[in-house]
Structure formats: structure tokens, C-alpha cells
Amino acid sequence: MNEAIPVARSVDHGFAKLMPDIDRERAWLLTVDGAPQSYVDLDDPAHLEFEYTRRLGHVLDVVAEPGLAQDVVHLGGGALTLPRYLAATRPGSRQDVVEADRGLLELVAERLPLPEGAGIALHAADARVWLESAPAASADVLVVDVFSGSRVPAHLTSLTYVREAARVLRDGGVYLANLPDAAPFGFLRSQLATLATVFEELVLIAEPGVLRGRRFGNAVLVAGRRSVDVAALARLTAADAFPARVEHGSALREFIGDARAVRDEDAVPSPEPPDGAFGIG
Numbered sequence: 001m002n003e004a005i006p007v008a009r010s011v012d013h014g015f016a017k018l019m020p021d022i023d024r025e026r027a028w029l030l031t032v033d034g035a036p037q038s039y040v041d042l043d044d045p046a047h048l049e050f051e052y053t054r055r056l057g058h059v060l061d062v063v064a065e066p067g068l069a070q071d072v073v074h075l076g077g078g079a080l081t082l083p084r085y086l087a088a089t090r091p092g093s094r095q096d097v098v099e100a101d102r103g104l105l106e107l108v109a110e111r112l113p114l115p116e117g118a119g120i121a122l123h124a125a126d127a128r129v130w131l132e133s134a135p136a137a138s139a140d141v142l143v144v145d146v147f148s149g150s151r152v153p154a155h156l157t158s159l160t161y162v163r164e165a166a167r168v169l170r171d172g173g174v175y176l177a178n179l180p181d182a183a184p185f186g187f188l189r190s191q192l193a194t195l196a197t198v199f200e201e202l203v204l205i206a207e208p209g210v211l212r213g214r215r216f217g218n219a220v221l222v223a224g225r226r227s228v229d230v231a232a233l234a235r236l237t238a239a240d241a242f243p244a245r246v247e248h249g250s251a252l253r254e255f256i257g258d259a260r261a262v263r264d265e266d267a268v269p270s271p272e273p274p275d276g277a278f279g280i281g
Contacts, residue, residue, distance in 0.1 A: 007111055011103030013148070018079075018111055028112060030079040032104070035150050038079030040112055045084035051242040052178050052218035053081055055205045056143065058236040059222055060086060062229045063141055063174045069093045073139045073168065075127040075156070076146035077101075079108050080120065087118045095120045098130045100146075128155050128164070137170045144177040152179060152270035157187075159194050159261045166198045175199065175223040180270050183213030187270050189259035191221060192252070197261045199223035203230060204247040204255070205237055211245055216273050 004020035014033040021027035027041035027049075039049035048054045060082070064070055069092035074083055077099030086093050095118075099105050102124035114120055123130055127146050142165055146156055155161065165175055175195070181188040188204075196202055203222040210217035222228060230248050237244040247255060 007107070009103070009107055011107060012101045013104070014101075016104055016107055018107070028079065030108070033149060035147075037147075038081045040079045040081050040084060042112060045088040048081065048085060050081075051207065051244075052220060054240055054242060055220045055237060055244055056082060056145070056176055056178065057085055058233060058240070059174070059176055059205070059220065059228065060141065060143075061089070061236065062232045064090075067091070070140040071138065072096075072141045072143065073131075073134070074098065075131065075142070075144045077105060077108070077122065078145070079112055080114065082143055082145075083120045084114070084118070087115070087120060093119055096123060097121065098123045098125055098127050100124070100126050128161055131161075131164050131168060134168045136167050139168050140170055140173055142169055142173065142175050144175070148269070150180075150273050154267040154269045155264075157191060157194070157262050157270075158264045158267040159197060160264050162194050162198050169224075172226050173224060174226075174228065175221075177221045177223075178218055179221060180216065180218050180273060182210070182216040182271065182274075185255075186259075187268075188219055188221075189256050190262050192256045193259040194261040195221065195223040196256065200225055201227045202248065202252055203228060203233065204252055205233070205244050206247075207242065207244050211247075216271075 007018040009016055017031045019029045024041050026043045030038040041047045048057045069090050072086060072093055072095045074097045077097045083095050083097055105122055105124055179188060179191055192202060201224045204219060206219040207217055209215055234246040237246055
């Protein structure tokens with residue numbers, strides 16, 4: 001690794017910065033156009049810094065027996081935080097990472113290289129286009145964390161897209177997504193309604209202040225054709241440094257209410273975050 005000095009570079013879809021963490025010797029924060037994208041610690045890949053990333057990590061911890069290798073597709077790459085996490089916590093996993101910004105992938109591979117034998121393949125491609133060409137029943141887990149700027153692209157919110165995701169997952173596969181919203185949660189509710197048309201089991205994880213409508217924030221959605229261990233997930237999220245609520249069953253159905261599944265022709269990006277919601281300069 002070179003001397004820990006900030007790196008700034010224009011990439012395909014914005015201006016990226018890699019900034020060293022002064023408190024952790026080989027840890028880095030990635031931003032694109034001022035919005036935090038990823039945090040990685042090269043010496044401790046199991047360390048997850050961002051709140052929503054920790055919640056995704058908790059789900060990944062309970063989807064299978066501890067240490068059991070998984071076949072995982074990540075839509076959205078950033079600095080490869082979760083692929084590194086899984087390579088450390090579930091060694092032998094086969095992972096595909098799909099990132100539309102080739103320049104960003106090249107920056108991360110150059111400055112924050114993956115360890116030898118990590119089992120992580122990188123693909124510079126549009127997430128939905130790549131998914132549509134992926135083999136059926138080829139993944140145990142699909143992790144979706146795709147943003148264009150600070151918004152989830154519209155073409156990754158529709159029923160047609162969700163059906164493609166379900167096609168790629170195996171029978172017991174699990175779908176995870178990081179989605180931003182705020183009260184009255186029109187976007188989040190429509191995404192849950194869309195997932196509910198394909199998957200029998202749904203779980204929502206979010207910080208209580210977000211669910212109470214006090215602020216804009218991230219929510220983690222979990223969907224599958226089999227149930228996840230909600231009790232274990234609730235224990236992990238409640239004990240976290242950033243506690244969150246886990247909603248499922250009747251409470252989640254009530255939250256969805258009369259929201260409808262999203263068709264391609266009606267799809268819109270996630271809401272624009274308010275000024276200062278995520279940016280750090």
C-alpha cells in the first residue's frame with residue numbers, strides 16, 4: 001500500500017475521493033461527488049463502519065450456518081466492503097460484483113486491492129443488463145446497493161427487475177437491498193409491495209428515528225421464498241452500536257398498506273435526499 005494520502009480522481013459517473021481514516025491505519029472512506037459510498041479497513045475487512053452496511057452484514061451472518069461459503073451477487077460495488085466482509089467471514093464464497101462505473105472499479109482495484117484468492121470477480125456493467133444475462137438459480141444471495149448520485153435508479157425498482165432477481169436466486173435464496181426514504185415512505189412501501197408479488201417472506205430493518213418519520217435515512221429490505229431467522233436478526237440489530245428495528249409479518253403488511261407493485265413504465269428513482277443528509281464535503 002502506498003503512503004496514506006488522499007486520492008482524488010474523476011471516474012465515469014462523478015468525482016471520487018479516497019480519504020484515509022486517521023484512527024485506523026489502513027482504513028479508507030470512499031466518496032463520489034461528496035456522498036459517502038464505502039468505508040473499508042484493509043487490515044480488518046470484517047469491520048463495518050456505516051450503519052446500513054452493518055445491518056446488511058447482520059443479515060449475511062444469519063442467512064446460512066456460520067462460516068458456510070455462499071455464491072453471492074453484488075449489484076453495486078463501491079469499495080467492495082461487503083464482498084471483502086464475506087471473503088473474511090465466509091471463506092471460499094464465490095462472489096460477482098457488478099458496478100456500472102468502470103473508472104471507479106479501476107480506482108478501487110488499484111488503491112485498495114483485493115487479497116489473493118478472495119474469490120471476487122469484478123464486472124463493469126449496468127446492474128440490470130448483467131442480471132438479465134446471468135444464469136438462472138446461480139446465487140444464494142443477491143445484495144443490491146446501487147446508486148446514481150444519491151438515488152437508486154428507476155430501472156432497479158420495478159416488478160420486471162424483481163422477477164429477474166428472483167430468477168437468478170436459488171430456491172432458498174435471499175435478496176437484500178439498501179434503500180433510502182423518509183415519511184410518508186411512498187418509495188419504500190412501493191418497493192416492499194413489489195417484492196411481495198414475488199417473494200413470500202419480507203423483513204424491513206431501519207433505525208427507529210427513520211421509521212418514526214423523524215429523518216431521512218436508509219432501510220434494509222430482505223426478501224426470500226424461505227424465512228430468515230428474524231429472532232437472531234433482531235438480537236444482532238438491537239445489540240449493535242447503531243440499534244435498529246426489525247419489522248416483519250403483520251406489522252410489515254400494515255406498513256405496506258395499499259401500496260402497489262411498480263411497473264417499468266411507472267418506475268421512478270428513490271427520493272432526492274435533503275441537503276446534508278449524507279454528504280460530507
